[in-house]
Amino acid sequence: MATLNTREAWFREYQDYDRDDGKQVIGLEGFQRLCDALKYNIVELEPLVLLWKLGAVELGIVELETWDRTIREMGVADNAALKKTIDATVAKFKTDLVSYGSFYRRVFDFLKTTPNQKFIPVEDAKSALTLITSQHWLFMRFIEFLDDQGKKVPSMTRDQWNLLLELSKSVDAEFSTYSKEEAWPSLFDDFYDWVREHPASAPQLIDTTSLLK
């Protein structure tokens, strides 16, 4: 177990600057260095999981306060232990859907460019979904749908983002359990119509149970 001083010293290794509000943070560059140290490719899933585990609410920004708390909670003292924890967390996503749901919802915040932003650009959403859902069939169909819609769907709200995960848990490949009478966003109603008009080819109908491969 790392002491307070050790944790702070560890933080200082990657700290970039003091923010305008006086808070000490690891910025994008520092986070990149941390990922390099952990041997994570920045465009893969693990860095996002790392950010989530470190309590970040913005992409690539980790405050000292949350660093200290989360490192203490994880009970790790060095990069090797941290990497082990992150890898274990990713491995556990397959079975721990509650934990995955929490991570999934946080990713929406990582995709925002300003804290008060209510929408995320659809292109960013598509990239993130590809990355974090391990190409689960429903998300892939949804991305296909978004591609087909073009500029008609320029962005996604948090509500749509969160409910997409619920949708993936509650429908089968034919959407036979989907009902427009329920409170799904109208975007999903359009998605449902689109799925009906564009039946999936056989390879897309695999893996309807596990969230991640």
Add this chain to the structure above:
Amino acid sequence: MADILFWSDLRQCLDSVLVEQQMMSICDYMKTSIAVNTYLKEAKAKTAVEEVQLWVVAYVNGHLAVIARRMLKLEHGPPLIAAYVAQWQYFAQASQAMSGCLGQTVGIGMREAMVQAWYTTVFRRIAASMAAAMVALVDGARKDGGVDDPQLLSNLSCVLADLRPTHAPELPRGELLGVYFAWYLEPYVWAAVRHVDSCTSHLRTPGSTREYIRLVTRLIDDEERRAVAYLRPESVESLRCVLAQRFVAGSLAAIHAEAELMLATDDEDLRSVFCLLRRVPADRVAMQPLCDVFRAYVTQHTLAAMPSLAELNPNDASVSSLAFARNAVDWLIAELNHLRAMTTRCFDDDPRFSNSLVAGLREALNSKDFMGSGHPQLEAPRLLAGYFGLLLQTDSALALELAAAHPTGFENAVESRAREALQLCELVNGKDKLTYHYRSLLARRLVTDSSSSVDLERTVVAMLTPLTGIDSTNRINDMIEDMNLSHTLFADYRPSVSSGSLDVSVKVLRENLWYGNLSSELSRTMIVPRQVSAACEEFIEMYKSRYNSAPGKGRKLQWLWAYSKATIQLYFPHSVGRVAQTGYTIVVNTYQLAILALFTDASCLGSAAQQLTPAEISLHIKLRPAAVKSELAVLARAGILVSNKSNDAIMMNSSFNSRRLRIDISGIKRMRQETVAETTKIDSYVDSERYLQIQSAVMTEMKRRLSIHHTKLLNFVTTRLERVFPVERPVFKRVIGVLITDRYIRQKEGDFNIYEYIA
């Protein structure tokens, strides 16, 4: 041994009593009486009395059965009745004698028991046999096509009455009915069923349904008519039910399918189907599919029958639907009347079919395929508003026709037409859209002074109010009142001599009432001719002196040049004859006036210009080049201005010549109609208003309930707004999405169908 002897003796005694032609002597009576009494005294038991009673009744029944069998061999009718009466008379005496000799020992009631035995054993058999004979008679007439005898049923009653023994107690009603139901009605009904069945069995094949319907209708009608003669009145309904159940309810699917084909072609057969289905007991099940078929027919027929209007190109921005409004609405009214007449003719104005008609027409009017075009100006609310516009516009072809046809009752004629159109308005879902378009066209009528009369305007608005709600027509009434007020306040206004010879008429309207209906952006800024600006300034001074007492406060006047016009007198140098002196009277809009002033009024540029390029004109009057170009084109088309092709300059056409002395090129009349762009703008305005109304309804309910299920909330909002417009689910969901994003509400953790209000 003694018992056997006793019964044997008793039988011997009674035989001698009952067998005809062997009347008992007093000694026989005594002997029988003593024998019975002796036996009973020896038995000394109550049961013995009952035993004797039962034995005697059984004995009499056996005796009467023989008599009945013998009578049934006789011819039905007078011989049978005569035999019956004779038998009864003898039996009556015999039973009286028997009860006399047995009465002391076997107790009272012996005679009644014997009469009952007569009814049971003789009367019923004879009556049943006669009833069956009559059923056979009727059936024979039915099959041979013989003439029905309406006396037959009464004859049956008479015969049954004749069978009643003269001295017998009154024949119980139940006895007669029992015979009727058991031996007459049922065989009669089944004879009818068998007859209809045999006549129609060859038609129960695909392709023969129409013939089947016709024949079954005729046969059931015949049977009903026959039943009135041969059955008791209360039994006719039973026969009707049995026949309908058997021959209509059993073939419903085929009949409904055939009715669908008949709808387009054959009214008479359709009526037969309706009459047939109406016979089926609890006809809701039988009738509902026909109602559905009729409803679908109304929708499809209405949508399919507008080919000429469907040819419009949705992308053609120059189209104005007013020309089509009259045709379309007249056609729809005629269609409505035609369908109503059909409902009367085929369905006897049955409310279920009237409702189907309304539902079918509503579906057609609100369909995206209405008019077969996606053109925004061909939506039903826009067309109906346009129709009202034509009715109320003083110089429309429709109004002129009505005025010519009804020189003294023009207003009544307009009201009558408006009432017809209102029937269609009731069916339009987007009554808010109808109101917006109505308001837009009303504004144009009022501003361009082309309304038939204020009273008529008020009347039609009053007619619309129950449909669209008082809130929406209040603003229309306010606009009419505002225009009236303007007329009243400024009717007597005349500019002073300083404004020259201008005769100015100004309307002052409240912007908040007319906003959205009179497009202020159409009125571009520009430098108006000096005389006009002087008149405007003078008017503003007068207005301020009357209404804006405090400096820097009060109302601000904004000139809407797009809706202004001027009548000017133009003289051309090369004009000859009378025109050289009188000149031409030209009606121009303010932009055209400003352009012409550059060439004709020396005060504009220091001297009247000979030639100006469009760019120079634009610069001088500060009007956008595009607008200058458009007005120059109008002036050039009229021949008033010509362009010098060498340098692109514009000049007055000194050799202008026209047979008409008064020419209107202002284009103000065009303002009476909406352009496609304006229609589209109104539509998007309506959409945004609807969005806000849904949002308001959602928040009202969320604040009240704090937590509510999605479906309940949707139902609440739909019900609350259904009078104004139909709430579409996607729009409702979009509203919800925005409210969630803006954190006014949220979806419950674990159940996204529950919304929670965030205080």
